[in-house]
Structure formats: structure tokens, C-alpha cells
Amino acid sequence: MKRIVVLGAGESGAGAAVLAQKEGFDVFVSDMATINAKYKKLLDDHGIEWEEGQHTEEKILNADEVIKSPGIPKEAPMVRKIAEKGIHIISEIEFAGRYTNSKMICITGSNGKTTTTSLIYHIFKEAGYDAGLAGNIGRSLALQVAEDPHEYYIIELSSFQLDNMYDFHANIAILLNITPDHLDRYDYCMQNYVDSKMRIIQNQTEKDSFIFWNDDPIIKKELEKYDIKSVICPFSELKEKGSIGYIEEGKYTIEKPMPFNMEEEELSLSGKHNIYNSLAAGIATDIAGIRKEVIRKSLSDFPGVEHRLEKVTKVAGVEYINDSKATNVDACWYALESMKTPTILIIGGKDKGNDYDAIKPLVKQKCAGLVYLGADNSKLHDNFDGLGIPVRDTHSMKECVEACYEMAKPGDTVLLSPCCASFDLFKNMEDRGEQFKTLVKNL
Incomplete structure (x- = not known):
């Protein structure tokens, strides 16, 4: 019996373990952290051996294959030892893909992944398609393949998940953009990160489709290096040569496979970045054969994504917006670009090698104040104090919200769009967003 070891027992790892056991493998799960009670119960219910707070070498280094959770870096000591022994390391998505023939719609990019994935899933469900949501959001793909299979899977893929995918095949691949992010995981080398994102098109055939942003300079340059076999489906804000999705004279337009258009103002998502997300989603669902009436309705009634430009409430004439999901500079740029009133920007957290120069002009133009949270x-002081904008230094969400309340005037907007990861002060970006919303609602 072949032995599978799963490193990391979160949503991804626990699901992979259940599928591995179902497929007849000898399975062992190991996590250096404490395993969530929900996942302990899942593993126990299936009689799968697990450990927490340690990695026992003799139980791991005898594996035929290792499924590594995406959050574990390749530099982790145990991962290094596994690689030195020549044991193949794969991702949960790669493993799950071996045991299903379902259609895979896969979305990656530095920004917009969650919104686009959620929007595509929304359209599929509205159309009555049998679809599962997986990857970075939703339930583990492996667990769904094992216990709740679907005809289609809509999968948000991070660069970390793509790194350990080799034979997996996307029927529809979407690449939204590539801007610097997670460079701390890629030896601070942009090309390493770019190469990871481009893996979204690996193994595609002539029967598949590749949707991408036609205006992205990095994508354009990278495409010259690849022999792309799939049908290319570029989109852009304006009608450009080759783009099949664009905005023209205030109309959201998709040329093929089934032409349709709608008024741009009817789109439920606002802001330039969301035009791109809506174009990518519209093209993908059009390719999947969903009727244009359903696509049009779904694009206009999609409720949006939690922690992504989420309107919290108005207090004393000040709008509070939670964009905790903005964990890189580019995401913050898009958020600021969509602001229509003077903005108090909350920025900070665990820096991932950020270059803040890209947002300085927008900060000068849009911001009435900056609140540092980290x-x-x-x-942040080195980069922004010289702009002549009032700043406050805070080290907890309570301090931060109090500072914003003091600085903001009626008619202003307080925007939490941190540019950074959350792990210095919070469990994750959801925890950061939830704390913000709770404190704002208690003002």
C-alpha cells in the first residue's frame, strides 16, 4: 500500500487526507501548529492518524508522496528534508485532480481572484449548474471530490497552490494580472513569482480556453515565451485589437462565443478593477454555455465579497469601508482609485517586500489622513511621512479605529486597505476585517 503524508491539517490538508484514504492509501497527517477541532473530528471520523505541534521524521520521510498545504514555505526544515530524500511534493489541488473528470474553471492573479471566483460561482449557481467552489475559498477540492462531487469546480488558485501542481489541467484558465506580491516567498525575485502565476496554463489543449487581461505588461511579455495551445480570450478596459471583452461607449461588451452586452452602470460591482473582474467572469461563463440573460442578471445582482471594498456603516457622516483583503500594494491602489471622497487610509501589517511608490501619487491625491496599523x-513612516498628510501611529485595531474617528470629518471615507499581510497583529485578514467592523459598529 502506497503511503501519503499530508503536511498541514487545515481545510486543504484535511480534505486531501480524506480523499487519499478513500483511494486506498496509507495516510498520515502532520501539523506543526495546533489542529482546529473541526479538522481533528474530520480526521478521527475517518480513522486517519494525525499529530500536531511536531513533525515526526520517521513517520514522514517514509512517504511515497507528500501533499503540502500551500501556507508552508519550501524553506521549512521538514520540507527541505522531504525534498532531499527525493520524495515528490504536490498540492491538494494536484492530488484531487487525479480523481475527477469534472470541468475546472481556475482563476489566479495578484488581485481580484476572490471577487472573480465568487462572481463566476454566483453565475453558475444562478444558471442551475452543478458547481462547487474550491481552492483559496470554499471547501477543499479534495474533500468535495471524495464526498460531494460536482460537474464543475470554480477554483481560486494562489501562486503557492500553483507551485506544486504538475499534471493538473484547467479547462478554463483565467489570469487577471501580475504585480509584485509574496516576494518574500520567492527569494525576492519577481520572475520566480511570475513563473508561478503562468503555471495556470500548463497542460491546456486546443479544447481549453485561456482568459487574460490584455493590458497587463507582464502578461504580454510572458506570453511571447509560451506555445499556447488553448483558445486565447483577452479582455481589456477599452476595445483593443484581439480583445473579446471590453467597455465601449458605456457598454459592457463580450464578442464571443455568444455576443452580448449590457450597460456598464448596470454592473453591481463598481471601480475600474471590478470592470476587469466582471469581464473575466462574463467571458468564462459565456464559454461554459450559460445563457446571456442569466449572465446579465447575475452581473447586476452579485452582492460582492466580504472584506473586499465592503461598506460597513456610516458614523457621524463618515463612510467606513472594509478592504482587509487588500494584502498587497496593487490591491490598495485599486481601492484608492475607486474612492470619490476625502479618505482616511488605514495601512500596515506584515510587509512582504512592498514597494509603496506606486500608490504615493494616489495617496497625495485622495487621502486626508493616514493611520498606520502594525x-x-x-x-510606513519612511515612505509616507514626507507627503505632508496627517498621520497617526497605532498598534491595535482599537487604537486604529479611535484614531480614524478623531481624524475623519463628515463627508470623508475611512478605508481599511492595508497593503500588507495581517499576521503581525491578527490571526488572518478575516480576523483583521471582523475586528474593524465590530469596533466601527460600536462607535
């Missing part, structure tokens, strides 16, 4: 705000 364990160490020195890099």
Missing part, C-alpha cells in the same frame, strides 16, 4: 510601522 507591530512595526517604521517602513
